Amino acid sequence: MSFTLLKYGLSKGHPVPRALPAETDLKDSYDIVIVGGGGHGLATAYYLAADHGITNVAVLEKGYVGGGNTGRNTTIIRSNYLTPEGVKFYDESVTLYKDLANDFDMNLMYSERGHFTLAHTDSAIRTMRWRAEVNKHMGIESELVLRDELQKMVPELNYSEDVRYPIMGALFHAPGAIARHDAVAWGYGAGAAKRGVHIHQNTEVTGFEITKANGSPQRVTGVHTNRGTIKAGKVIQCVAGMSGVVSDMAGFKLPLKTIPLQACVSQPLKPFLDAIVVSGSLHVYVSQSSRGELVMGGSTDPYGVYMTRSTLDFKEGLMMHMMELLPYIGEVKLLRQWAGMTDMTPDFAPIMGETPVDDYYIDAGWGTWGFKATPVCGKRNAEMLATGKVPETIQPFALQRFHDFKLVGEKGAASVGH
């Protein structure tokens, strides 16, 4: 090691700036309490302060910021969904993402790679055509490419006919990107804290104070935590896999199940794969990170647990399919494996907006697809909390839709596509 570098390292003249200010005590009362310090909660706090000047806000996080699914996801960002409601919503998020590094003055390593959803069957080609048309109608770059053309664009894949699912084509989405997930959480958190929001880590919400009228819950007025009770004007829960547990504390049920989603990375390799490649039939997706690791994942676990354990079954299934797609990685070793608890809705669309309890809002049902929605969720949640009105873009995702039989069928674009 060079002497100058050592001197630089030991010098007190270059202190690493703290991302978040030192912890303070809980105040007795906040105008808005955000439960959950993942990307969604922190982004909501950031836009409340930055767009609406509301800073008497607390984010309560039971662990450390970004330690939930925000720090566990495979960071695919895209807007080529299937329903017009979904496409419009996710496109707003992609647009916000592009300026985020400037807003934060922090490198998010936002990297546009092109996103390819492979089709291996005639019915998949049909869905891709459908998605491409919906996308183009909404002004999104989205194109069906057939095998020969695809082979020129992504030559790294196995185009053999002698496999279980030969590749027939792909839905190509040029703006598809990946980003550094931790930086998204820290950027929002630091930006919110700088503007006066309190971020309380190691602070678990254990219950709510809710007024009753004729025996049924009416309005939230306070939040119980492991550090005491605080008064709250409004509350929003942004807790992903714990959504059902927290909504239960507020006294209502949700149409979602908590199911783990596992992922893993290989040892670092020289850069060879530029594209983000996804296959619904093979239940895999893969991209190469800026560190050279292959970031790989698949479908959710076959059944629900409130755990983040990894399983051999998952890895075997994933690798069998990865070997079909990229046969030459057989000798490559796995470096890390992990899982997150995802909150899966039956229609693969989120749940946002009002709840049966007054002044209590929800941001849930993010399943395996919510990282890309972090900026738009923050922006629209903040608008909703500030104005008391549910913004038009998120109205289709109301919890009420299950009571009105108005589901938003996003499965064709959300499952495995991440």
Add this chain to the structure above:
Amino acid sequence: MKIMPCPLNGPRNISEFAYGGEVLDLPAPDCDNETWIDFVYLENNTAGVVREWWYHTPTAYWFIAERDTRTDEILKTYPANEVFKDRVDFAASEAPAAPAAKE
């Protein structure tokens, strides 16, 4: 490997089984919409011990398992007829009694 003790086939790798959802009481066919919505869409999503339907795929066999969703520990498995003792006649036209799960 995670092992599921099947009441019919003994201990088998859990990959041979399909999860079939929580054991719930079926609402009466003529119940109101809210009751159906609750049954079809809303989930208890319990962090704790739950009673669930499981299916052994190779032998086409449904049974019930009690499992702790916080630890993934399978506490107990038994044939469905230990809970559902009466035959349910789905074709009944006049309001049939809801087939209650008997403990």
